[in-house]
Amino acid sequence: MAPSSLTLEGLKSLLFFPPPPPPLYHHHFLLLLLLLLLVLPCCPAASINDSFVFHNFRQSNLILSDSSIITKKGALRLTNDSTPTPNWGYMGHAFYPEALKFKTTPAGTAQSFSTRFVFAIVSKAPQSGGHGLAFVIAPSTNLSNAKGSHYLGLFDGSPIGNSSNHIFAVEFDTVIEPSLQDIDDNHVGVDIDSPISKASSTASYYTDDGKNETVVLDSRTLIQAWIDYDGHINLLNVTIAPLSSHPGKPKRPLISYSVDLSPILHEHMSAGFSASTQSIASEHYVLAWSFMINGQAPELDLSQLAPIPTASTSMWKSRFLPYVFIPIFLLLWIVAGISWEIYRRRKLTHEKIEEWELEYPHRLPYKEVYRATEGFNEKKLLGKGGFGSIYKGVLHRNGLEVAVKRVSHGAEQGMKEFVAEVSTLGRLRHKNLVQLQGWCRRGEELLLIYDLMPNGSLDSYIFGDKRCLSWGERVNILKGIASSLLYLHEEWEQIVVHRDVKASNVLLDAAMNGKLGDFGLARLYDYGTNAKTTHIVGTVGYMAPELSSTYKATTSSDVFSYGALLLEVACGRRPACPGRPGEEVLLVNLVHSLWMEGRILSAVDKRLGLDYIEEEAEVVLKLGLHCSQAAPEARPNMRQVVKFLNGDLALEAMELQDQVMEDDQDFDQLVLQFSSSRIT
Numbered sequence: 001m002a003p004s005s006l007t008l009e010g011l012k013s014l015l016f017f018p019p020p021p022p023p024l025y026h027h028h029f030l031l032l033l034l035l036l037l038l039v040l041p042c043c044p045a046a047s048i049n050d051s052f053v054f055h056n057f058r059q060s061n062l063i064l065s066d067s068s069i070i071t072k073k074g075a076l077r078l079t080n081d082s083t084p085t086p087n088w089g090y091m092g093h094a095f096y097p098e099a100l101k102f103k104t105t106p107a108g109t110a111q112s113f114s115t116r117f118v119f120a121i122v123s124k125a126p127q128s129g130g131h132g133l134a135f136v137i138a139p140s141t142n143l144s145n146a147k148g149s150h151y152l153g154l155f156d157g158s159p160i161g162n163s164s165n166h167i168f169a170v171e172f173d174t175v176i177e178p179s180l181q182d183i184d185d186n187h188v189g190v191d192i193d194s195p196i197s198k199a200s201s202t203a204s205y206y207t208d209d210g211k212n213e214t215v216v217l218d219s220r221t222l223i224q225a226w227i228d229y230d231g232h233i234n235l236l237n238v239t240i241a242p243l244s245s246h247p248g249k250p251k252r253p254l255i256s257y258s259v260d261l262s263p264i265l266h267e268h269m270s271a272g273f274s275a276s277t278q279s280i281a282s283e284h285y286v287l288a289w290s291f292m293i294n295g296q297a298p299e300l301d302l303s304q305l306a307p308i309p310t311a312s313t314s315m316w317k318s319r320f321l322p323y324v325f326i327p328i329f330l331l332l333w334i335v336a337g338i339s340w341e342i343y344r345r346r347k348l349t350h351e352k353i354e355e356w357e358l359e360y361p362h363r364l365p366y367k368e369v370y371r372a373t374e375g376f377n378e379k380k381l382l383g384k385g386g387f388g389s390i391y392k393g394v395l396h397r398n399g400l401e402v403a404v405k406r407v408s409h410g411a412e413q414g415m416k417e418f419v420a421e422v423s424t425l426g427r428l429r430h431k432n433l434v435q436l437q438g439w440c441r442r443g444e445e446l447l448l449i450y451d452l453m454p455n456g457s458l459d460s461y462i463f464g465d466k467r468c469l470s471w472g473e474r475v476n477i478l479k480g481i482a483s484s485l486l487y488l489h490e491e492w493e494q495i496v497v498h499r500d501v502k503a504s505n506v507l508l509d510a511a512m513n514g515k516l517g518d519f520g521l522a523r524l525y526d527y528g529t530n531a532k533t534t535h536i537v538g539t540v541g542y543m544a545p546e547l548s549s550t551y552k553a554t555t556s557s558d559v560f561s562y563g564a565l566l567l568e569v570a571c572g573r574r575p576a577c578p579g580r581p582g583e584e585v586l587l588v589n590l591v592h593s594l595w596m597e598g599r600i601l602s603a604v605d606k607r608l609g610l611d612y613i614e615e616e617a618e619v620v621l622k623l624g625l626h627c628s629q630a631a632p633e634a635r636p637n638m639r640q641v642v643k644f645l646n647g648d649l650a651l652e653a654m655e656l657q658d659q660v661m662e663d664d665q666d667f668d669q670l671v672l673q674f675s676s677s678r679i680t
């Protein structure tokens with residue numbers, strides 16, 4: 001703050017030009033002076049700061065009213081640019097907190113004063129806002145009775161004004177109002193008690209070589225303004241210049257108006273700013289302000305100005321955002337979405353092929369399998385089998401309909417060995433074997449691609465709700481499966497044990513021929529790390545009793561399972577029904593006892609009625625019992641089975657052991673064991 005010049009002047013005049021005291025009372029004068037000096041600091045007039053400078057309003061304690069605020073960065077914003085606004089629009093006021101002493105005595109003459117400030121008017125588009133801003137000297141800081149709009153928050157709405165207003169203002173008006181005799185929509189005017197300017201001029205400045213340059217007020221340009229009143233010659237000068245093109249004060253003022261402010265100004269007046277808006281609105285900013293009575297207002301340090309919201313921010317909000325940003329955002333969003341989808345697909349179909357995999361034939365690329373099943377689409381799911389889910393698909397390379405078995409091995413270990421075996425099995429060719437078309441590995445997952453069997457599995461006909469198979473179809477299926485087992489056991493280059501012969505592994509082609517599927521898959525567990533569970537894999541009721549002690553699947557354990565298949569196909573009943581009474585639990589015991597009673601044919605599926613060939617049924621049932629013998633060596637081999645079925649060998653040649661199951665208890669234990677740790 002500059003030193004208090006008013007107080008100094010006052011003191012000087014008191015100290016150095018005192019009225020000549022009568023010599024007799026000389027000591028009285030000194031006493032008075034002493035008293036005055038003591039009293040001065042607490043005297044209200046003396047404490048008034050008649051000079052100040054704000055480079056930034058953050059720390060100022062300006063009295064703000066109506067819509068004015070101080071921005072976070074320290075700019076004074078008198079109004080915002082929101083529309084629509086109330087009838088008379090919004091207005092904003094800001095006053096210096098202390099009243100300023102414009103006169104030495106209430107009836108004295110107005111003293112010289114000087115003020116300078118930097119302002120900016122910011123609208124959505126240049127010269128589209130309103131209404132303007134004014135520097136004001138008013139009797140109080142409360143102008144709430146004033147109106148906005150073209151009254152600029154200064155006057156109460158009577159155009160001719162009222163001399164009791166005691167308002168002096170310099171307006172920076174951006175809207176032409178004919179009723180107030182405005183000269184244009186970009187002018188500077190001097191207002192005394194009335195909104196009709198006493199003097200006005202288009203906003204401009206004179207360059208040093210005498211030319212006048214127009215200044216567009218409503219253009220977010222930072223504009224510096226000087227208002228100087230000379231109280232001795234009663235002359236008011238108003239000068240403006242854009243900060244960027246003319247940072248200094250132009251030599252020639254824009255308005256030079258002769259006026260005596262003494263009748264207008266009281267002894268103490270408040271100085272500040274006012275601005276208003278209406279249906280057209282601008283943000284009115286003041287960024288710095290200095291003031292002095294009886295002297296030149298202090299220079300403003302223009303490097304300290306608070307920033308106003310930049311053009312780009314405003315543009316961004318008003319135009320960029322809706323017209324450019326949103327399409328860009330959408331585009332980015334789409335690009336991101338597509339990239340993510342590509343990435344996801346890549347990741348989904350990416351495969352790490354190890355060198356050994358390439359050694360084995362029938363390998364299909366994962367991508368192809370993925371495509372064939374439409375990404376393992378739930379809609380393509382045919383069922384969940386013992387070893388994993390089965391999907392229907394179409395191989396793109398040849399249009400072949402396939403069933404894809406997705407087996408999760410749980411570990412990558414043992415994969416190589418298993419793949420070796422699977423690819424070997426791929427070489428198996430038999431009309432009653434489901435043909436393996438290929439395989440594929442991805443991590444711990446193994447995919448086996450088989451020919452699609454359109455009519456599903458046998459169990460769904462025998463135990464399920466599908467139509468009842470005729471006796472002829474049943475025999476045809478049983479014969480087919482027998483010949484495929486014979487092929488696996490004896491006719492191929494090495495012995496293949498199926499390990500899991502059962503109705504659900506018998507699949508039916510379009511002509512209702514039975515085909516054995518899933519061969520060798522049980523071996524997967526031999527290679528697995530799943531050593532905790534037992535190595536015997538199979539299905540209760542189909543598993544030869546010796547497996548519970550030897551854990552070794554053999555061709556004769558396959559024969560046992562086939563025996564169970566024979567019985568269930570003929571009887572239309574599962575090999576083990578734990579819910580049934582005593583003898584009926586195991587189908588084999590039931591058939592055996594019926595045979596002992598001499599009425600073996602009553603075991604035949606009731607759904608067939610009498611539509612079956614008795615001799616064949618007898619062979620099938622008896623052969624089933626032979627195959628189901630507890631002692632492996634007592635069972636026929638597959639070659640014999642095929643011969644019996646074809647009638648090339650009479651069953652009487654075989655002797656059935658007294659007891660079908662040597663030890664029923666053993667079997668029951670097996671049932672228990674597997675119902676608790678069931679694998680398939």
Ligand SMILES: *[C@@H]1O[C@H](CO)[C@@H](O)[C@H](O)[C@H]1NC(C)=O
Pocket residue numbers: 001002048049097098
């Ligand atoms: C007036 O000026 C003095 C000294 O510059 C300062 O201490 C004081 O805070 C000012 N008062 C106001 C109200 O600004």
Ligand SMILES: *[C@@H]1O[C@H](CO)[C@@H](O)[C@H](O)[C@H]1NC(C)=O
Pocket residue numbers: 066067068080081082090
């Ligand atoms: C603008 O100022 C007025 C008056 O203070 C206020 O009511 C309004 O909410 C402000 N608008 C915005 C967008 O800030």
Ligand SMILES: *[C@@H]1O[C@H](CO)[C@@H](O)[C@H](O)[C@H]1NC(C)=O
Pocket residue numbers: 142143144145
């Ligand atoms: C301003 O003056 C009006 C009356 O002229 C009064 O109602 C209002 O309370 C005053 N406001 C303040 C902040 O003093």
Ligand SMILES: *[C@@H]1O[C@H](CO)[C@@H](O)[C@H](O)[C@H]1NC(C)=O
Pocket residue numbers: 158162163164
């Ligand atoms: C001027 O204002 C005063 C006080 O507000 C009022 O009494 C007077 O009638 C007004 N004069 C005119 C011409 O409006």
Ligand SMILES: *[C@@H]1O[C@H](CO)[C@@H](O)[C@H](O)[C@H]1NC(C)=O
Pocket residue numbers: 201202204212213
């Ligand atoms: C500026 O000069 C133009 C002519 O060049 C004149 O019409 C205009 O009134 C001048 N403005 C001021 C404020 O003197």
Ligand SMILES: *[C@@H]1O[C@H](CO)[C@@H](O)[C@H](O)[C@H]1NC(C)=O
Pocket residue numbers: 228229230235236237252253256
């Ligand atoms: C006002 O402007 C005139 C020139 O028009 C100049 O002579 C005078 O000194 C100025 N007065 C002040 C107080 O700036």
Ligand SMILES: *[C@@H]1O[C@H](CO)[C@@H](O)[C@H](O)[C@H]1NC(C)=O
Pocket residue numbers: 454455467509510511512
């Ligand atoms: C078996 O499949 C063929 C061809 O898909 C079909 O015509 C026939 O009806 C099916 N038979 C049964 C019993 O579903």
